[in-house]
Amino acid sequence: MGDRNLEDSVTTLAWGGDNLKLIDQRKLPFEEVFVECRTALEAASAIKDMVVRGAPAIGVTAAYGVALAAIEYRGSDKKGLLEHLANSIKLLSGTRPTAVNLFWALKKMDKLIKDSKDLKPGQIRDKIISEAKKIEIEDIKINKMIGQNGLKVFLKLKKEKFSILTHCNAGALATAGYGTALGVIRKLNEENLVKKVLVDETRPYLQGARLTSWELQKEKINFFVITDNMPAYFMSKGEVDAVVVGADRIAANGDTANKIGTLGLSILAKKFGIPFFVAAPVSTIDFDTKTGESIEIEIRSEDEIRKVMGRQIVPDYMDVINPAFDVSKASNITAIITEKGPLYPPYIKSIRKVKDGGRR
């Protein structure tokens, strides 16, 4: 896999039977190299250090992290295995606090382990591995359904072609494949409905400038990278027909935590009368969190602000601060596009309906 070339489609992660290969997203688009995780600890570090990022991709990686924990355990006693699995789940859950998919996937694995207590260690391990694979395969399937549903939502806007603004990367790289927000854009492009995509560079980590651009280039979709302070300018010029972003956690009332900058975009879109869409799997909805106010916002390393891909822009002796996410108010979100269809306001009702309809 190390010698993949630019012509290949995007591979975010690849399970190798006893290892998980992750494309190193810190080095894209300049180097396409893979990091190989052979232990739960290595998977946890890859999440924490942002080798892999994006809420759904973090969920899938965490599930495989539990699979690696099951494989790496050398003992033959069940008690020891269960203890090691519990510790590994704890380790993986401590990596990043905001994206709910991490906790969703780990909870799923935890339940599976509890339900399998009467099985033999080897059977437990096999069940864990197959569950992780299932989560991965389902994620791609779900994203394609999100794309389909996104197409329906866009067709209602009755425009010939769309100029779409997106923030951060909610693409194949943020998921097991295809993407959520970029999945919608991919689907629109398949139908020849994309005029252009405006890609926010998304400081500090540059997910837009480095990752979304890389994916769009591969798909041959017309795009421009802009800096994070330019969206209002292009909106005011009538150059944005819709905004589509992903989500890291959606509260039961529709408030949505996503990459820092999304809050500002949602307010600007509302001001300019531009539809603002969140594209995310139902697993991103945190039914237990009533509103966005109680969502924990991760504060990341100051170095991410002070350095841009290793180049120092703010001296170390100066103060910086680095909140990684913000929360957009439900009232500024036109629709939340999920695999179960688009959800519309009032979200308290439409989200409750999804919950009552059962979780995948």
Added chain:
Amino acid sequence: MGDRNLEDSVTTLAWGGDNLKLIDQRKLPFEEVFVECRTALEAASAIKDMVVRGAPAIGVTAAYGVALAAIEYRGSDKKGLLEHLANSIKLLSGTRPTAVNLFWALKKMDKLIKDSKDLKPGQIRDKIISEAKKIEIEDIKINKMIGQNGLKVFLKLKKEKFSILTHCNAGALATAGYGTALGVIRKLNEENLVKKVLVDETRPYLQGARLTSWELQKEKINFFVITDNMPAYFMSKGEVDAVVVGADRIAANGDTANKIGTLGLSILAKKFGIPFFVAAPVSTIDFDTKTGESIEIEIRSEDEIRKVMGRQIVPDYMDVINPAFDVSKASNITAIITEKGPLYPPYIKSIRKVKDGGRR
């Protein structure tokens, strides 16, 4: 001057009798080196290449550029001198289209030259030099008056201390000294009224991360550098009491062209009920431009987006776009703080009053 150290106060430009030294703002805060201009062409290049930037500083530099043109002319015939001066003014006016102070200063020089047609070449040259000096000295005086007027405006907000957000650099470096928006912050700090300053990094050129931070550090004012997508987050947390920015051109109705990103900030501030102030000399007001819609927006080099201080972040084969300014609507501006006092809405009236009161 080349061996100035960090303890010195900020020197943006220094006239040397037959040369103009400009601190190289492209290299701050990591290197404090000066570029020496000995010809009008060198001054024009320094403006175009952003060795010097900031609307008032560009105006002063352009005035000295005309002085250099007068000095560099080796002939003794008046006709040749006047022709060379006219050509140099044309050259200087072609450097950057948005900041009106450039045209204001050049117009002032042009008028002076026309009024001096009966004098001898040597006398014309001396008058030009002394006019450029006067523009420089007056700029600092005006900025201090803006600071004073800003203090009065802030005192009306009746808060003990202020957390202030600023964008780009409207400081000593953007002027002949002291600054406009940063002049207000300097004055507030002299009165011990500053809690903290939130400094937008201001991609692509990083005027906030590199220049405003550098000035605030020298003044020992408490500050944090944030990325351009974070203001809404801090506003939503109640961490911003006011926004203060400079201006590159103010239309007769109060619409204000300023560094890209200002438009978004003005909308967000309004949404969160936060006062949004523009601090600028009266020379920034373009009485001949009715509204912001007819202000020309400079589109700068794509390389500024693709590279951050030389570090490539977007490959050359990808599309980017780089508008350098945007226009904030007068309706989102709480007050325009000038040396003649704060102007309040309706700006059509308050600006007309300044015009009728005579221009400095």
